[in-house]
Amino acid sequence: MIDATLARLTASGRLGSVNGILLVFAGWELSARALSGAFLLASPTEVLAYLAQNPGLMGRALAATLAEAAAGFVIGNLAAMALALIVILTPRLERTIAALALLVFCLPLVATGPILRVLFGPGVGPQVTLAALAVYYTTFVPLLVGLRAAPATWFDVIRSYGRGRWTELVQVRAAAALPYLVAGLQIAAPAAILGAMVGEFTGAERGLGVLTIRAMRGLDVPGTWSLATLAAGVSVAAYAGVGWIGRQLSSGPPPVILAAPVSPGGAVGPRRVAGGFAHLALIAVLVLALWTGLMDLFGLNPFFAKRPDDVWRFLVTAPQAAEHRATLFWALAETMAVTLPGYFAGLALGALIAAAIVLVPPIAAVAMPVAVALRSVPIVTTAPLIILLLGRGALGTITLVAVMIFFPTFVACLHGLRQAPGQVIDVFDSYASSRLQRLMLAQVPAMLPAFFAAARMAVPAAILAATVVEWLATGIGVGSLMALSASLSDYGMLWSAVAVVSLTACTLYAGVARLERAVLAVYASEQFA
Amino acid sequence: MAAERHPAAPPEVTCRGLSRTFYGRGGAVEAVRPLDLTFAAGETTALVGPSGCGKSTLLRLIAGLEAPTTGRVEIGGETPLAVRRRAGLAVGFQDPSLLPWRTVRGNVALALRLARQPADEEAVARLIGLVGLDGFAGSRPAALSGGMRQRAAIARCLVTRPGLLLLDEPFGAVDELTRQRLAQDLPRLWEARGTTTLFVTHSVTEAVMIADRVLVFSPRPADVVEDVTVDLPRPRRADIALSDAFRALTERVSAALSAGFAAAERPLAAE
Ligand SMILES: Nc1ncnc2c1ncn2[C@@H]1O[C@H](COP(=O)(O)OP(=O)(O)OP(=O)(O)O)[C@@H](O)[C@H]1O
Numbered sequence: 024m025i026d027a028t029l030a031r032l033t034a035s036g037r038l039g040s041v042n043g044i045l046l047v048f049a050g051w052e053l054s055a056r057a058l059s060g061a062f063l064l065a066s067p068t069e070v071l072a073y074l075a076q077n078p079g080l081m082g083r084a085l086a087a088t089l090a091e092a093a094a095g096f097v098i099g100n101l102a103a104m105a106l107a108l109i110v111i112l113t114p115r116l117e118r119t120i121a122a123l124a125l126l127v128f129c130l131p132l133v134a135t136g137p138i139l140r141v142l143f144g145p146g147v148g149p150q151v152t153l154a155a156l157a158v159y160y161t162t163f164v165p166l167l168v169g170l171r172a173a174p175a176t177w178f179d180v181i182r183s184y185g186r187g188r189w190t191e192l193v194q195v196r197a198a199a200a201l202p203y204l205v206a207g208l209q210i211a212a213p214a215a216i217l218g219a220m221v222g223e224f225t226g227a228e229r230g231l232g233v234l235t236i237r238a239m240r241g242l243d244v245p246g247t248w249s250l251a252t253l254a255a256g257v258s259v260a261a262y263a264g265v266g267w268i269g270r271q272l273s274s275g276p277p278p279v280i281l282a283a284p285v286s287p288g289g290a291v292g293p294r295r296v297a298g299g300f301a302h303l304a305l306i307a308v309l310v311l312a313l314w315t316g317l318m319d320l321f322g323l324n325p326f327f328a329k330r331p332d333d334v335w336r337f338l339v340t341a342p343q344a345a346e347h348r349a350t351l352f353w354a355l356a357e358t359m360a361v362t363l364p365g366y367f368a369g370l371a372l373g374a375l376i377a378a379a380i381v382l383v384p385p386i387a388a389v390a391m392p393v394a395v396a397l398r399s400v401p402i403v404t405t406a407p408l409i410i411l412l413l414g415r416g417a418l419g420t421i422t423l424v425a426v427m428i429f430f431p432t433f434v435a436c437l438h439g440l441r442q443a444p445g446q447v448i449d450v451f452d453s454y455a456s457s458r459l460q461r462l463m464l465a466q467v468p469a470m471l472p473a474f475f476a477a478a479r480m481a482v483p484a485a486i487l488a489a490t491v492v493e494w495l496a497t498g499i500g501v502g503s504l505m506a507l508s509a510s511l512s513d514y515g516m517l518w519s520a521v522a523v524v525s526l527t528a529c530t531l532y533a534g535v536a537r538l539e540r541a542v543l544a545v546y547a548s549e550q551f552a
Numbered sequence: 553m554a555a556e557r558h559p560a561a562p563p564e565v566t567c568r569g570l571s572r573t574f575y576g577r578g579g580a581v582e583a584v585r586p587l588d589l590t591f592a593a594g595e596t597t598a599l600v601g602p603s604g605c606g607k608s609t610l611l612r613l614i615a616g617l618e619a620p621t622t623g624r625v626e627i628g629g630e631t632p633l634a635v636r637r638r639a640g641l642a643v644g645f646q647d648p649s650l651l652p653w654r655t656v657r658g659n660v661a662l663a664l665r666l667a668r669q670p671a672d673e674e675a676v677a678r679l680i681g682l683v684g685l686d687g688f689a690g691s692r693p694a695a696l697s698g699g700m701r702q703r704a705a706i707a708r709c710l711v712t713r714p715g716l717l718l719l720d721e722p723f724g725a726v727d728e729l730t731r732q733r734l735a736q737d738l739p740r741l742w743e744a745r746g747t748t749t750l751f752v753t754h755s756v757t758e759a760v761m762i763a764d765r766v767l768v769f770s771p772r773p774a775d776v777v778e779d780v781t782v783d784l785p786r787p788r789r790a791d792i793a794l795s796d797a798f799r800a801l802t803e804r805v806s807a808a809l810s811a812g813f814a815a816a817e818r819p820l821a822a823e
């Protein structure tokens with residue numbers, strides 16, 4: 024029965040997406056007409072007119088942004104593949120590499136931008152680096168899962184012929200990982216555009232991000248909307264394009280990416296906890312050593328390249344350390360006060376609406392393609408619109424964070440709800456049980472792994488969204504503090520903010536991951552058996 | 553508590569012109585060719601036939617989980633859907649398909665819930681004991697062997713006291729000794745309740761031991777090549793397998809199975 028529903032879903036997918044997109048545009052045009060005079064919302068027709076009037080300006084900016092995004096896409100994904108290969112070939116290093124990768128992923132991109140700017144000087148360096156940073160983790164995680172996705176018996180076959188890891192990699196893992204790699208690359212395409220634009224927000228000469236800031240500052244409503252539409256459009260196109268190429272290469276989409284990037288360790292109980300702390304200490308030492316070592320290696324100027332001891336002095340031992348701490352932590356608290364509500368609202372709405380929608384298959388058929396398209400919109404680049412619509416208060420930021428979290432969660436949950444095995448659904452059907460019962464007893468529990476995977480990845484995304492809005496507009500929180508520090512060349516504060524925000528993001532991520540483990544130990548025990 | 557519920561009277565099952573063809577990428581696969589079959593109320597029928605011949609498909613058609621390409625199924629005069637709605641049947645799937653996040657007890661109790669029957673801890677515990685999982689009521693499926701999972705699935709089928717039992721290789725992954733024990737104990741349970749039972753098995757001995765009637769199928773598309781009535785007295789104990797009557801029956805079933813194979817292979821063997 025569910026098969027029939029799914030078949031109908033896919034058959035009507037194309038129609039559904041056309042209908043859905045028409046609906047979105049119709050709603051947009053209508054609300055713009057209704058709000059005309061409020062100077063907030065430009066209608067699709069105005070956007071088209073604006074784009075038609077400024078083809079040269081828009082075209083050059085788009086070309087600049089796309090070039091940066093493409094370079095970052097290639098570099099970031101190559102880095103992700105290299106990391107994943109190292110982990111697979113040397114499993115001992117896995118925990119360490121995964122932890123370092125996570126830490127880099129948790130770097131607040133908005134503050135990294137200005138630091139990179141002084142390092143690289145003028146040019147595209149920072150934008151390309153941020154684009155690479157924005158993509159590598161979302162490729163690394165699914166790729167690692169994919170490289171392990173083959174059933175254990177396949178590896179037994181390889182080993183029974185006395186062959187080793189390299190043969191495993193070539194014969195089994197590479198093939199098993201391809202659909203996962205495609206899924207990762209697909210998400211990476213719009214993420215690279217997002218990274219490039221965040222780089223442009225924090226100071227660049229050309230690109231869509233630069234024009235966006237200019238339009239926003241000049242209260243140019245049609246311009247702001249046109250730029251956001253253009254960025255969203257090319258992102259959806261990039262997502263669709265990579266997906267199309269991927270479909271030519273691999274046989275089908277992977278099952279939802281379930282496993283945490285770090286496989287559950289061997290030891291249990293107190294020994295595992297002790298091992299965890301020892302490992303944490305090792306990571307900390309490694310990070311500090313890398314941080315200092317790289318700076319020494321490149322001989323960076325200590326005025327803007329702060330080292331760990333500088334940050335320590337700034338926050339702990341300097342005469343004004345208490346003031347610095349108060350400023351930084353107060354700003355962080357302000358940011359968290361908008362990030363957390365938005366984060367939880369986005370997660371809850373994503374999961375609830377996905378669950379509700381599978382009860383009404385025709386709606387799911389329309390919602391799914393629209394959600395997939397909207398997920399690929401780099402929401403952060405639409406921050407100026409949300410500020411135009413909802414103002415510079417907390418509500419605007421919370422909404423942006425929630426929207427940013429909503430789409431990936433919603434799509435992951437819709438996929439997750441389909442993970443309930445057909446045979447289990449057969450059992451429910453053999454008692455002619457209701458859709459609601461099937462949802463609550465079989466589909467929602469089967470959805471949990473996908474939900475938690477989304478919740479984990481959403482932590483840095485939520486912080487990114489909040490800090491971007493603060494940087495651009497609201498003037499409060501740690502994003503605004505970073506903007507101020509960058510413009511005042513207060514590099515002590517900037518580096519301290521980067522360190523504290525990264526640490527906070529990692530801690531929250533680890534918290535979600537721990538909760539995920541506890542829940543999945545019950546609901547997806549086969550993954551941990 | 554359990555005694556208060558009236559077990560449904562066992563229904564007669566009829567299939568009229570029932571067939572199923574799968575249309576896939578590789579073209580059409582006729583899994584079941586039009587069949588006319590009647591299963592008498594309260595009778596136990598074993599379905600044997602080569603792998604892939606369409607036995608599972610036939611059970612799913614009878615349960616209404618698969619839409620027939622032609623023909624129809626009636627269970628005591630009702631449609632399969634109507635029977636499922638009042639939990640008048642239970643299916644033991646080839647794959648035990650337990651919910652991985654529920655314990656054995658939770659999985660068995662789930663059937664009562666899906667069947668809209670009152671929770672009955674005592675019945676759940678008794679059935680878990682009957683299938684020999686006493687110490688494992690609180691374990692999750694991941695901690696059980698394949699055979700133990702199958703036994704949990706059998707307990708889940710029986711707990712709702714269905715009038716019609718459809719079992720697809722219920723003992724497939726169970727060891728030989730437990731298999732013999734279950735083959736002796738379980739029929740007693742459904743006989744006492746009066747259940748129409750259809751079960752698929754690859755073991756000819758088991759078919760003759762448990763069933764009142766053995767249907768032998770040809771290779772795909774499933775068609776009946778032999779209909780054997782097993783008129784051995786009940787209850788049947790293990791030593792009945794040594795009797796001449798038993799041996800004659802198993803030989804007849806085996807011969808029919810080989811004949812089905814031979815018929816299917818004739819084009820290959822032709823010189
Ligand atoms: N959903 C399906 N889609 C396409 N073909 C199917 C489907 N289900 C079964 N078939 C085909 O129908 C035929 C019969 O399958 P079925 O599972 O009924 O066999 P079976 O007799 O139960 O075999 P086994 O003893 O191995 O369990 C097979 O050729 C199979 O490939």
Ligand SMILES: [Mg+2]
Binds near residue numbers: 646
């Ligand atoms: Mg079968």
